[in-house]
Amino acid sequence: MSEKSITRQQLGLVAQHKSAVGTCDLAQGPALAANSLCRRAEQVYRARVGGPNRKFRLVYLHLVSPMLSSSMSWSRILPWCAPASTSATPAWYRSGSPMKLPEIMLKLIEGTQPLGFHSGVPAGGAMSKRSNLILFLVAFLCCTIPANSQEDQAGQAGGQTAGRARAQLPDGQGKEIVQTNCVLCHSLSNVINSGHSPEEWRTTVAMMLNVGAPVPNDKIEVVTNYLIKNFPEKPAPPAVVIPGSTEVSFQEWSVPTPGSRPHDPLAAPDGTIWYSGHMGNLLGHLDPKTGQFKEYHPKTEASGPHGLILDKQGNIWFTANFKGYIGKLDPQTGNVTEYPLDPAARDPHTPVFDQKGTIWFTVQGADMVGKLNPQTGEVKTEKVPTPRANPYGMVVTSKGNPYFVEFGANKVASIDPETMGIQEYLLPDERARPRRVAITSDDVLYYTDYGRGYLGRFDTKTNKTTGEWPSPGGPQSKPYGITIVNGVVWYSESGVRPNTLVRFDPKTEKFQSWVIPAGGGVVRNMMHFEDGKLVLTESGENVVALVTVKDNYKMTQTDGNK
Numbered sequence: 001m002s003e004k005s006i007t008r009q010q011l012g013l014v015a016q017h018k019s020a021v022g023t024c025d026l027a028q029g030p031a032l033a034a035n036s037l038c039r040r041a042e043q044v045y046r047a048r049v050g051g052p053n054r055k056f057r058l059v060y061l062h063l064v065s066p067m068l069s070s071s072m073s074w075s076r077i078l079p080w081c082a083p084a085s086t087s088a089t090p091a092w093y094r095s096g097s098p099m100k101l102p103e104i105m106l107k108l109i110e111g112t113q114p115l116g117f118h119s120g121v122p123a124g125g126a127m128s129k130r131s132n133l134i135l136f137l138v139a140f141l142c143c144t145i146p147a148n149s150q151e152d153q154a155g156q157a158g159g160q161t162a163g164r165a166r167a168q169l170p171d172g173q174g175k176e177i178v179q180t181n182c183v184l185c186h187s188l189s190n191v192i193n194s195g196h197s198p199e200e201w202r203t204t205v206a207m208m209l210n211v212g213a214p215v216p217n218d219k220i221e222v223v224t225n226y227l228i229k230n231f232p233e234k235p236a237p238p239a240v241v242i243p244g245s246t247e248v249s250f251q252e253w254s255v256p257t258p259g260s261r262p263h264d265p266l267a268a269p270d271g272t273i274w275y276s277g278h279m280g281n282l283l284g285h286l287d288p289k290t291g292q293f294k295e296y297h298p299k300t301e302a303s304g305p306h307g308l309i310l311d312k313q314g315n316i317w318f319t320a321n322f323k324g325y326i327g328k329l330d331p332q333t334g335n336v337t338e339y340p341l342d343p344a345a346r347d348p349h350t351p352v353f354d355q356k357g358t359i360w361f362t363v364q365g366a367d368m369v370g371k372l373n374p375q376t377g378e379v380k381t382e383k384v385p386t387p388r389a390n391p392y393g394m395v396v397t398s399k400g401n402p403y404f405v406e407f408g409a410n411k412v413a414s415i416d417p418e419t420m421g422i423q424e425y426l427l428p429d430e431r432a433r434p435r436r437v438a439i440t441s442d443d444v445l446y447y448t449d450y451g452r453g454y455l456g457r458f459d460t461k462t463n464k465t466t467g468e469w470p471s472p473g474g475p476q477s478k479p480y481g482i483t484i485v486n487g488v489v490w491y492s493e494s495g496v497r498p499n500t501l502v503r504f505d506p507k508t509e510k511f512q513s514w515v516i517p518a519g520g521g522v523v524r525n526m527m528h529f530e531d532g533k534l535v536l537t538e539s540g541e542n543v544v545a546l547v548t549v550k551d552n553y554k555m556t557q558t559d560g561n562k
Helices: 008-016 034-049 054-071 074-081 091-095 101-110 130-144 160-166 175-184 188-192 198-210 217-230
Strands: 248-254 262-267 273-277 282-287 292-296 305-310 316-320 325-329 336-340 348-353 359-363 368-372 379-383 391-396 402-406 411-415 422-426 434-439 444-449 454-459 464-470 479-485 488-493 500-505 510-515 523-528 534-538 543-549
Touching: 175 188, 175 217, 198 217, 262 305, 262 523, 262 534, 262 543, 273 305, 273 534, 273 543, 282 305, 305 348, 316 348, 325 348, 348 391, 359 391, 368 391, 391 434, 402 434, 411 434, 434 479, 444 479, 479 534, 488 523
Parallel strands: 479 523
Antiparallel strands: 248 543, 262 273, 273 282, 282 292, 305 316, 316 325, 325 336, 348 359, 359 368, 368 379, 391 402, 402 411, 411 422, 434 444, 444 454, 454 464, 479 488, 488 500, 500 510, 523 534, 534 543
């Protein structure tokens, strides 16, 4: 292959057929994240060359980062691969050039894109062995395309390398576009192993376009129809409806931006609803009385707004999941203030206020927890003892002690608010994978065990599990978003079709459940108003929902996800 004739299509085909550059068995890495990419790139280089090399890591990341801008933070890359001072790197590095991978690769190979690095790479970018550059870059590409979503990381890594090599798309109009462009961000196995309804595919394509998938406007419908035809919805456990005496009614609104993937909701004191548009880089605001929406965009592109909390001044705080910072939106002005995290703290996740106004948060991808002082902007982080714990949902007790659940392990953990020391507590079943957690007014935790299809109870006074109940939808029901209203537990089953809303009364230990009208599309989190109305975000359906419970009652401020 000529060094100066590599096209986007050829690059995609080379990435698809890894055997062209040798076999890599590093496909077990989790999601798109800067540190993960850096580590795996270095592992490949060490394996092939026998030692670390800053130059190759730097070049590699410059080529890959722009195409993965939705999941990368330039500030997170610098400490791994660049000199200590950002002024020692070229302007196009510091700015995070949006140029696509093939264009940058061609310019570097041809010598028309000066590297300008001050870490051993000559200015002007000319390298003596350009064929080696191509080899390493394509090898790195093949070994760092993530194969799994966070839902499917555990227990599914085996055999992925072989599976990737065998991945073949069915013939049809749109195949070439998918084959060429989709491998720039993930492997073809992600597509081949998928299965969605037509509406879900439209939402998925919109999400990919939101984060920069290079599909021409006149080919979007072609790609969508190809995916709908060849990868239809796969069988899922049916929703199980358990009757009972409680009555609920649903109101559902489609959000304005297609593919924004509403992730977390926030029930504001004025009766309005906020939500994070995770894949649309936005914070949305809905007035249920009028049905009117307003969207706010962070100043940093592809920030990936995730968890939301509200302070006493009416500011909306959010975790910038893709860009490694905590953000504060002033709804009156639309201004966003950014509080950057430690570069190693990739994937900030769930935020929560304690009684002193400190923000505590989980950092899933980096296995960390952290706290932010909003008055001073000081941020501190702490590593979780268990490797790959994936700290996820978090709450704070009435005494000001943060607790969180570990989605990558069968553990609940607490944090000492003064020392940030972490104490972990084993759950009874090693297969447990707690994902979200809510807390009662008397400091009892209820967690959704996504891995086994259970609802669990944990007493923070004894730090013991005090009950577990199989969810109505069964082992594959994947319980997820959860909140508590006056002691009654509400959560959603995301693995059944359609998703369900489930009510559990701890006093009677009885369940009741309802089908979510729009389908749910994975309800990743939920919250409630003081009058007991529930707010749900239906990610895959691009929908926000308000659920009214008949005979709602006034509830205490400390119940649920406040």
